[in-house]
Amino acid sequence: AQRVTQPEKLLSVFKGAPVELKCNYSYSGSPELFWYVQYSRQRLQLLLRHISRESIKGFTADLNKGETSFHLKKPFAQEEDSAMYYCALFKYSGAGSYQLTFGKGTKLSVIP
Amino acid sequence: ETGVTQSPTHLIKTRGQQVTLRCSSQSGHNTVSWYQQALGQGPQFIFQYYREEENGRGNFPPRFSGLQFPNYSSELNVNALELDDSALYLCASSLDQTEQYFGPGTRLTVT
Numbered sequence: 001a002q003r004v005t006q007p008e009k010l011l012s013v014f015k016g017a018p019v020e021l022k023c024n025y026s027y028s029g030s031p032e033l034f035w036y037v038q039y040s041r042q043r044l045q046l047l048l049r050h051i052s053r054e055s056i057k058g059f060t061a062d063l064n065k066g067e068t069s070f071h072l073k074k075p076f077a078q079e080e081d082s083a084m085y086y087c088a089l090f091k092y093s094g095a096g097s098y099q100l101t102f103g104k105g106t107k108l109s110v111i112p
Numbered sequence: 113e114t115g116v117t118q119s120p121t122h123l124i125k126t127r128g129q130q131v132t133l134r135c136s137s138q139s140g141h142n143t144v145s146w147y148q149q150a151l152g153q154g155p156q157f158i159f160q161y162y163r164e165e166e167n168g169r170g171n172f173p174p175r176f177s178g179l180q181f182p183n184y185s186s187e188l189n190v191n192a193l194e195l196d197d198s199a200l201y202l203c204a205s206s207l208d209q210t211e212q213y214f215g216p217g218t219r220l221t222v223t
Contacts, residue, residue, distance in 0.1 A: 004154075006154075009152075043116075043214050043215065043216045043217070044155070044202065044214040045213075045214065046211050046212075049211075086154050086155070088154075093168055096143075096162050096167055096208070097160060097162070097167040097168035098160070098168065099145065099157040099160060099168055099170065100145075100147075100155070100157060100212065101157065102147075102154030102155045102156070103154050104152070104153055104154045105153075105154050
């Protein structure tokens with residue numbers, strides 16, 4: 001069965017410091033991974049997906065199949081980055097059926 | 113373009129009762145997925161509907177059921193409510209296997 005682990009419930013960093021939110025996964029197939037973000041009083045929204053290999057709001061994430069990790073990084077944290085971050089694994093089950101398996105989330109707090 | 117909407121926003125029910133939650137998918141989307149998010153946890157997949165048929169299910173008992181209508185809106189029904197059913201219920205819509213767009217959720221409290 002697939003599983004996503006986010007080891008930190010809470011991560012506090014100072015503004016301007018680097019940020020790394022950890023995500024490890026367990027999946028027997030070819031993984032497709034996402035990071036979702038939820039800002040205060042807003043709905044869950046997609047931040048980035050590994051297949052697009054793009055940088056959104058200064059965040060990047062590299063899929064490391066050897067270490068089964070998909071850590072989210074940003075070189076300089078901003079106050080507006082404070083939010084709840086969820087790592088998610090996409091599973092395609094065939095016949096048009098698919099689902100996301102989420103980690104428990106990490107709350108990022110950027111200290112001014 | 114209208115985003116995903118859910119109703120009601122909050123709901124309080126008593127153990128043993130039944131509840132229906134509603135979701136309107138984003139315009140043009142044909143797939144709706146439902147997730148349960150307990151306090152302090154990530155969303156957990158309940159099931160998915162595509163063109164009015166359930167085509168994927170997570171590890172939830174049969175008392176969790178759903179419907180999808182011709183306009184692709186959807187309902188989640190939960191029978192015989194238990195205290196552990198208290199959670200935020202999220203609906204997400206998508207077009208085939210593209211990005212899932214989430215609604216704001218319905219907060220269900222079972223007492």
